[in-house]
Amino acid sequence: MTRLSQGTSIPPALDESEPPAALAIPQRMGAALLSIAAQVGGIGVLAGQIATRLFPPRIDRYELTRNLYKMGVLSVGIVAATSIFTGAIMVIQAAPMVIRFNVKEIVGWGAGFATLREVGPLLIALMFSGRVGANNTAELGTMVVTEQIDALRALAIDPLSYLILPRIISMIVMIFILTIIGDVVAIGGAVGAAKVLLDVDPRSFMNSLVTLLDPWDFLSGLIKSIGFGTMIALTSCYFGLSVRGGAPGVGRAVNAAVVAAASGIFILDYFSTYLLG
Amino acid sequence: MDTDTASLTGIQGFAAKVGGAPLALVSELRGMWSVLARTLYYVVRGRRERGAIVEQMFAIGNKSLFFMTVTMGFIGMILVFQSGLQAQKVVPDYQVLGPLYLKMLVRDLAASIGAMPLATRVGAGIAAEIGSMVVTEQIDALRMCAADPIEYLVVPRFVASLIMTAALLIWAAFVAFIAGMITANLVFEVNFHTFMNATMVEPGDVLIGFTKCVAYGAAIPIVSAYCGLRTFGGSEGVGWATTSAVVNSCLAIIVLNFFISAAGYFVFPT
Numbered sequence: 001m002t003r004l005s006q007g008t009s010i011p012p013a014l015d016e017s018e019p020p021a022a023l024a025i026p027q028r029m030g031a032a033l034l035s036i037a038a039q040v041g042g043i044g045v046l047a048g049q050i051a052t053r054l055f056p057p058r059i060d061r062y063e064l065t066r067n068l069y070k071m072g073v074l075s076v077g078i079v080a081a082t083s084i085f086t087g088a089i090m091v092i093q094a095a096p097m098v099i100r101f102n103v104k105e106i107v108g109w110g111a112g113f114a115t116l117r118e119v120g121p122l123l124i125a126l127m128f129s130g131r132v133g134a135n136n137t138a139e140l141g142t143m144v145v146t147e148q149i150d151a152l153r154a155l156a157i158d159p160l161s162y163l164i165l166p167r168i169i170s171m172i173v174m175i176f177i178l179t180i181i182g183d184v185v186a187i188g189g190a191v192g193a194a195k196v197l198l199d200v201d202p203r204s205f206m207n208s209l210v211t212l213l214d215p216w217d218f219l220s221g222l223i224k225s226i227g228f229g230t231m232i233a234l235t236s237c238y239f240g241l242s243v244r245g246g247a248p249g250v251g252r253a254v255n256a257a258v259v260a261a262a263s264g265i266f267i268l269d270y271f272s273t274y275l276l277g
Numbered sequence: 278m279d280t281d282t283a284s285l286t287g288i289q290g291f292a293a294k295v296g297g298a299p300l301a302l303v304s305e306l307r308g309m310w311s312v313l314a315r316t317l318y319y320v321v322r323g324r325r326e327r328g329a330i331v332e333q334m335f336a337i338g339n340k341s342l343f344f345m346t347v348t349m350g351f352i353g354m355i356l357v358f359q360s361g362l363q364a365q366k367v368v369p370d371y372q373v374l375g376p377l378y379l380k381m382l383v384r385d386l387a388a389s390i391g392a393m394p395l396a397t398r399v400g401a402g403i404a405a406e407i408g409s410m411v412v413t414e415q416i417d418a419l420r421m422c423a424a425d426p427i428e429y430l431v432v433p434r435f436v437a438s439l440i441m442t443a444a445l446l447i448w449a450a451f452v453a454f455i456a457g458m459i460t461a462n463l464v465f466e467v468n469f470h471t472f473m474n475a476t477m478v479e480p481g482d483v484l485i486g487f488t489k490c491v492a493y494g495a496a497i498p499i500v501s502a503y504c505g506l507r508t509f510g511g512s513e514g515v516g517w518a519t520t521s522a523v524v525n526s527c528l529a530i531i532v533l534n535f536f537i538s539a540a541g542y543f544v545f546p547t
Contacts, residue, residue: 078524078528081528081531082527082528082531085531085532085534085535086531088535089385089389089531089534089535089538092535092538092539092542093381093384093385093386093538095542095546096542096546097377099546101367103367106367109366110363113363114359114363117359118355118359123393123531126393126397126527127524127527127528129397130397130520130523130524130527131520131523131524134401134516134519134520134523135516135517135520137516138515138516138517138519138520139516141516142516197539197542212366247409247412247511247515248409250515250516251405251408251409251515251516251519252405254401254405254515254516254519254520255401255402255405255519258397258398258401258519258523259344259397259398259401262348262393262394262397262398263344263347263348263394266347266348266351266352266394267347267351269351269355270351270354270355273355273358273359274358
């Protein structure tokens with residue numbers, strides 16, 4: 001404003017000049033908000049486009065099995081490693097309370113409740129997003145940068161139904177299966193930790209787990225994992241497809257995808273906890 | 278060596294597959310140990326580049342602040358909601374909900390759960406940056422100038438992460454506690470005064486929590502820098518390096534949490 005009133009001949013263009021100090025922060029906040037809105041909108045549009053391609057379902061079988069193997073089977077090791085430690089940690093954390101209130105008979109329920117409902121699906125989704133989602137973004141981004149997606153279009157192959165649909169389906173199916181595997185392994189880790197630290201008999205551990213735990217607790221964790229899988233699949237595909245600016249752009253897109261998926265998972269977790277509680 | 282194991286068949290091929298995984302794990306751990314040892318050496322003995330640490334502190338700390346605040350706010354609400362549901366079954370009243378939550382937050386949850394999103398953000402950033410430097414041969418250029426890339430690139434990130442992770446995780450505990458307090462008030466009608474009760478927090482809890490902050494702050498940059506430094510294969514390699522940095526940092530946090538929690542349980546049992 002001061003520069004204008006002093007009579008400069010050319011008013012500075014908004015996007016090129018240094019904004020005055022008082023406007024710098026609102027401008028940056030607005031830009032950040034607009035970019036978040038654009039990303040959320042882009043993910044929504046992608047979800048809509050994918051949904052229309054589900055009817056009638058024409059899925060490339062080779063792509064589907066390849067992705068199911070790569071995303072699911074190859075992730076079993078890391079999911080199992082995460083889960084066994086998670087289960088053990090849940091018991092270690094509960095141990096001081098168990099001793100204080102002397103409730104050894106329900107430690108199985110306590111650890112199982114937290115693991116199956118909340119921590120298991122959440123941590124498995126984070127690991128899945130780090131391993132599978134980031135890798136998917138990098139792969140799609142490289143395809144965009146090397147113009148392979150355009151090549152598909154030139155051959156009259158719809159990249160969304162040929163490339164993206166199998167990936168999204170495999171991620172959702174595989175995170176569901178991996179969560180079941182992870183839950184089982186986590187319970188195993190919890191049983192081991194309870195035996196070693198608190199001297200709780202594995203049989204009484206499982207007994208309290210089975211009698212006190214609702215099947216719904218287990219199911220709500222699985223329903224959550226489907227939501228997380230959809231979230232990871234859509235964000236990683238969206239950021240992969242919207243890569244700009246060559247090889248460095250791929251790195252930036254991977255970073256942005258991982259961060260977006262992580263915040264999406266936490267926000268989704270909050271709402272699903274309320275809805276399923 | 279890869280071609281050798283691939284060409285083996287039958288029982289030998291199986292043995293090679295079984296033995297290959299632990300060998301790969303051992304060599305990875307040795308690589309990380311080497312990065313850690315050299316980083317610690319240069320932290321003590323190396324020259325300091327002015328402003329490098331402050332710049333990294335800004336990139337690691339200030340730029341993660343908003344992300345951490347949002348995620349930890351949501352986590353705080355989830356944790357209190359879940360533990361309230363759990364408390365309903367064990368003890369009828371919510372008197373101990375706040376003190377117990379604060380104890381768990383200090384002892385473990387703030388550090389361990391907060392470190393996960395932090396590792397995702399910071400680890401991916403470090404690995405992508407160092408990885409693209411490797412791919413564009415800037416690391417080789419550094420070596421040609423007789424400058425150790427560890428001294429120039431890893432040490433500032435290590436020191437910055439050590440300080441900023443601790444600061445961010447303490448902030449995370451604060452945010453999670455406030456969010457949990459509001460949730461407890463709205464959902465379970467727990468009075469703010471009843472909830473804000475630090476009588477169950479003991480010095481041992483603070484010590485365990487702080488040990489975790491320092492351990493995670495050290496582990497994230499070391500693991501990510503190691504993954505970034507062994508990048509190969511162009512831009513796709515950078516994507517792979519970022520992926521493995523995020524996964525390995527999260528795994529490192531979980532494993533460290535297991536060992537520190539177990540040790541903490543034996544030293545401070547209650």
